[in-house]
Every structure is written in structure tokens, then in C-alpha cells.
Amino acid sequence: MTILVIAEHDNQTLKPATLNTIGAAAIVATLTNQPVHVFVAGYGAKPVAQAAAKLAGVEKVLLADGPPLADGLAENIEATLIGIAQDYSHILAPATAYGKNVAPRIAARLDVAQISDIVSVVGADTFERPIYAGNAIAMVRSRDPVKVITVRATAFDPVATEGGSASIDMISVAADAGGSQFVSREVTKLDRPELTSAHVVVSGGRGLGSGEHYRSVLEPLADKLDAAMGASRAAVDAGYAPNDFQIGQTGKIVAPELYIAVGISGAIQHLAGMKDSKIIVAINKDEEAPIFSVADYGLVGDLFDCVPALLGELDALR
Template sequence: MTTLLIADHNNTSLADATSRALTAALQLGGDVHVLVAGANDRAAADAAAKLDGVKKVLLADDPALDHQLAEPIAALVVSLAGDYDAIVAPATGNGKNILPRVAALLDVAQVSEITKVISSDTFERPIYAGNAIAEVRSTDRKTVLTVRGSAFAPAPQGAATAPIEPVAAVAGDYRSFFVGEALASSDRPELTSAKVIVSGGRALGSAAKFNEVILPLADRLGAAVGASRAAVDAGYAPNDDQVGQTGKIVAPDLYIALGISGAIQHLAGMKNSKIIVAVNKDEDAPIFQVADYGIVGDLFQVVPEIEKALN
């Protein structure tokens, strides 16, 4: 069995989700080749070649693949698909954009956001906002998977470097094109790979209070900042910080939930965290059902006490 893993990258480095998806791909058995598609992306290919278990890296370096638009990359993957039994991508924004198109073009079903590999054709994935786990078996001639990165450990660096082989982009009259982007920069850890996350909910009351309470504690702990959907919808935090089924799926070593009630869609995004600490004045809040440590109280009084204890 040979698997093609589509790398998520920024042309210079790999996203953490790529090495986690590699761990899942290796569990399918057989060889794993990594496709790095973009423009001026040799550095990302070099990084992929150093990951343990990678047998070969396919480098597609073409201006037409810049910004990793779904249509040209899906066409490229389909052109390569004949040599592979499985096609895998991390369940990131790029993976969720590209792989459904690949599955449709190959006329096979996609198995989305797997959290466990049982065998080369059987997987576990969450359903009903994570309240149940389904065991899914693929009977298609090619297996197409997206991988929930929080469920797999990142693959380590290997002792040897895999060979890098160039591949050509597929020409076509694609209807989508790149218009522009606005990138948010932060000195804090990236949310999906952070070891510690401090999240705030609607109970904070305003964007000013969110920044006043959440940011100093996050800085003190070297943590990433998260938010509930309600807090994001209220304008307290940007969309990139949303944790949950409709946001980002995280599994840090420590997740601190401040003023978050624990709606089902939020729990689906963070309940696999190793240690969960919740602060909420409602003792019946659903967040306490998954919390390892719960404090019933006013977060505006509790958080200063936590910060004082850290000094």
C-alpha cells in the first residue's frame, strides 16, 4: 500500500498538522510520499524530507499553485492518484478545501477527520459534535482521508533525508483566483499546536474585558488565546481564536476555560485536552462535566487570585 500525503505549509515551513497527519498515514501501512505544492516552496519540501517515515517527497513548484488554491492542487493530486491506494490530508482549512474536490473527481467517498486508524480501510471519527464515535469502513478503490491532528502525535525527525522528486502542475482554466489576504501576527503560540490555552467566553462582557482578563494570564503562562463561539460572535475575539466544532480543534496539555458555559460545539473542540480547568459562576454549567478542576465563582475575582498564585 502506498499513501500520498498532501502537506499543509506556507512555502517555507510545514504546518504542525502535516507531521500529525503523517503519523496517521504511516499507520495505514506501506510507503508514504508527501506532496508539497506551492510556489518557491523548496524549503517546505526540504522540511518534509526530514520527517521520519517519509519515503519520497513530490515537489510541485509553480506560480499556478501559489496560495494553494483548491482547484489546481486538486487537479494535480488527481493526476498523481493512479500510483496511490490512499490520499491523506490534515483537516486544516487547506485540507478541507482540497480533499473533497479530489474525492469528487475520483468518484469516491471521503472519510473526514479521522481520530484513529483501525486498519488500512477502517477508521474512527467523531459524529454528533463529538458525542459519539463512529467506526467507518471504506470500500472504495482509493481511500481519501482527512486527519484530525489533535488525535495523533507529530512524527519526529528521521535519521535520513528522503529524496525529492519534481512534479509538474496541471494546466487548466480554473475559475477561482487569489484576491488577497490579511494575516494576523502574534508572539503567542499557534492555537492548534499550543501546549497551554487560555480561553474566554461571553461572560467576560466586552472585548476590553476579554483583553484585560485573558491576555495577561495567557502571557504569564506562555499560552495561546482561545475563545468560545459566543465570544467571537460578540466581537470580543477574532475568528482565528475560536475553539469548537465550527472553529479549531485543540488538545493541549492544559486548557483553561474562563466564563465558558460549555456548549456542545465548544466541548467538541477541546474536550480531549489533557487537563481542563474551568471557572464559571454557574455550578450547573456543562463545562464542569468535562473539567478536571472546576472553580465555581466570579471569574473577575478568581483570575486575579490565579495570577497572584503564579507570582
């Protein structure tokens, strides 16, 4: 038996979360002495397969390339993958919108229980995953013949993008399942790093008071640090920032090298999405704010004074 990783991509490049997912698969491979294969489903996706073949630790890339897979419809990916699923002991996907869409369908077709959002590999059949908004860790053991797993990317190191020499095998594409139809896609294009893979994140909360303040206060700091911009759910609900900036239990999970929380009180739902950041800096005028319980550095004060002062200090260092 072998380990299979479902690659997330845009038909041209691999998404960073795939590298972390392969990192998790590599741990399972070490414990079971099994090889790692990568499944690439798309249309005109040969560049993705070639990039996957270079990844460290990958033995084989399975490329399913055809029009039914062009838009990443989960029904069609499942229909193609299910034909080879029984050949694998573990099937892993990133715990992103893409992976969460595909993995449950595979688990249902195989009649196995999905293991969601793992943060640690304890054994070949035992994994850890957060529950209660990250306030507790559950250890889950599966006796299913095929383990279908989604992986929290921020919990695992990515594999190297060079050094591998995997073979690429073509597999047949199943006919269009007909259960859904691609209508359109709206892609947000930013000049900043992608939020879930950025090394630095500057995030704002309700304390900023308005969308105008969100932009005028945070954008100069993010520009200075080459950072991605994020927001708490309260800020998103208030219209200060777009929905895809939301960090937390119901938003994106991030773990950058540096996370700067500005005007964020630190509700448990937000902490669940960022508390694994390497260094957390909090700026808030309420010294009792929960955000300070996870912060490595805390600055109590008016953010409208503190952030410009911080920018001034950064300018002085340049």
C-alpha cells in the first residue's frame, strides 16, 4: 500500500499548502516505510505535475488531465480518484476550501470516517487534531482500511521544491459526473503575499473604527514589512475588510513568523486562527484584552498613536 496526496493547484502552479501536506505524508511514510504519490487533477496541468515530480520525497505523480477536471469540480475529481483510491492506505489533502470539498466525497465513497484538520502524526493510524476552537487536542485512531485525512498546513513544514525525480504517470479521466456546473470564478488579485503563506501578517480588528482607518493605519505598516493583511471577524462583519481577509475559526488559519494584531481584542474564535504564529505582537488600549494572553510582545495604548510611532521607528532603522 502507498500514501497519496491530492495536490491543490490552478493548472499552472502548486498551491503552497500542498507542500505542507506532503510534509505530513512524509512523516506517515517514515512510520510505515511506504512511498508517497501525488495526484494532480486538472486540464493543461502538465506544468503542475512536473513541479510535483521535483518535490523531495515524492516517488510518483499521477496526472489526470482532461476537460472535466479543468475547473476543479469536486464531483469530477472524486469520480476520477475513486478508481485508484483502494490502492492507497492513506489519502491526504490540505485542509483548505479545496481539500475540504474533495476529501469528504472520497471518504463517503469509500465508506470510511474522514480525519479532519490534523496537526500531528502520532502513528500510522493515530493523529492529533484541534477541537473546541483549538482549546483542546483530540487524539484520533482510525481502523479504517483507507485513512482519508485533511491536513492543517500551518502545523507541518513544507517539503523542498527541488531534489526529487519522481516519474509521471497518466491516468484516465472519468466522464463528467453532471452533478454540478462551473459558472464563474472571481479571483482576488493582490500585490501582497498570500495570507495563508505570508511570513508576516498585519491584522486589524474592530478597534480601528472604520474601513477607512483600516486602510490608512494598516496599509503603510503592511507595505513597510512586506506583509499580508488580515482581519478579525468583527472587522469583516463591520465591513472594514473583505471576507477573504478573515482570520479565525470561521476564517483562515495562519502561522506566520510575525503576526501583528492591531485593535483586536482576541476572542477565542480569532485566537484559534493565529495563536500558532511564531511571534505575536498585540497593540490594544485595553490592558485586559485576551489577545495579550497569547502575545509575545504587547503594547498598551491608542493604536492611532502606536502604529505611526512604530512606522517611525522602522523608518529610522532603514
